Amino acid sequence: MxxxxxxxxxxxxxxxxxxxxxxxxxxxxxxxxxxxxxxxxxxxxxxxxxxxxxxxxxxxxxxxxxxxxxxxxxxxxxxxxxxxxQLWPQDKAARASARSICAEMHGGFTALRSACPMNIEADLAEVGRIVWRDNAAVRKNVERLCSMWSHLLVQHGGPMLFDQFSIADAYFAPVCSRLKTYQLPVPGEIAAYIERVHQLPGVKAWIDAALAEQDFVAMDEPYRAER
Structure with a gap:
């Protein structure tokens, strides 16, 4: 196995x-x-x-x-x-697009990842408001995400980025978590996509386990001194 x-x-x-x-x-x-x-x-x-x-x-x-x-x-x-x-889309052009956006996520969005590290259990909405106000690079990253996702959801009809669940949705699941943890502002259709991702059984199972972990790791907590 x-x-x-x-x-x-x-x-x-x-x-x-x-x-x-x-x-x-x-x-x-x-x-x-x-x-x-x-x-x-x-x-x-x-x-x-x-x-x-x-x-x-x-x-x-x-x-x-x-x-x-x-x-x-x-x-x-x-x-x-x-x-x-069928983890990648079957259509050649869609598959190329899916690979491209995964590579973009893999090597990009550094401002968002740096300012808003993943922390599923925490409520960091106040931090998110300050980051959104003061960090133009984060706003630019979120704008790119919203533009990308909106285009793909319209092009492929949803509910996931390429119709059915694919590697692309798994790849952006942690970003969806960040956007929720820090409550960064996104359009309604993007918020709806984030919720659909969070309701995927695989994503929900990860989140439930994260919430049950009860393990405070100080080096991963730039905004909190304790739980």
């Missing part, structure tokens, strides 16, 4: 993408959660993950003797190994 190594569900956006993809697609896997306790070489997290992969990061997928690190590589591996799941 596949093994997926992940970090804390409340904080690990990279882990969320791979986990949600496999869970929502009903691909069996064994979860291996490695708690975030630090990223220096002496931390338990780093020692555990460095023994398993050259990057020492999560997520990490192991399939027998094969190891796949990085969330986008894991998505591609899953699509290749389970073609019947």
């Amino acid at each position: 596949l093994q997926l190594y992940i970090g804390n569900k409340n904080y690990s956006s990279w882990s969320m993408r791979a986990w949600v993809l496999l869970r929502q697609a009903d691909i069996p896997f064994e979860e291996k959660l490695v708690r975030f306790d630090g990223f220096d070489s002496q931390s338990e997290f780093k020692r555990t993950m460095t023994a398993l992969s050259p990057t020492g990061t999560v997520p990490l997928l192991r399939d027998g003797d094969t190891s796949v690190w990085d969330s986008l590589a894991i998505a591609e591996y899953a699509a290749e190994q389970f073609p019947e799941k």
Whole structure:
């Protein structure tokens, strides 16, 4: 069986993408959660993950003797190994578009990711209001997300970005969580898409587990001193 190594569900956006993809697609896997306790070489997290992969990061997928690190590589591996799941859109142009926006998310939106780190359990609406007021780069990132999603939802008719659930929706699920945690303003059709993503069984299962974690990791809490 596949093994997926992940970090804390409340904080690990990279882990969320791979986990949600496999869970929502009903691909069996064994979860291996490695708690975030630090990223220096002496931390338990780093020692555990460095023994398993050259990057020492999560997520990490192991399939027998094969190891796949990085969330986008894991998505591609899953699509290749389970073609019947149709994880990418079947249409060539739509598939190219889906790959492009996942790559854009993978290497972009740095202002939003930096100012609004994922924290599913927290209510950071007040922080969000300040970030929105003061950080033009975050506003630009959110504007790009809204434009992208609106176009795709109209083009493909919803309910997901490419009609049916795909890697793209799994890839943007952590962003949906950020937008909710910080209550950043988005148009009504985008808010509706965010809610649909949150109601996907795979996403809901991740969120429920994150809320049940009850693990306050100080290094992932730039805005709170305690729960």
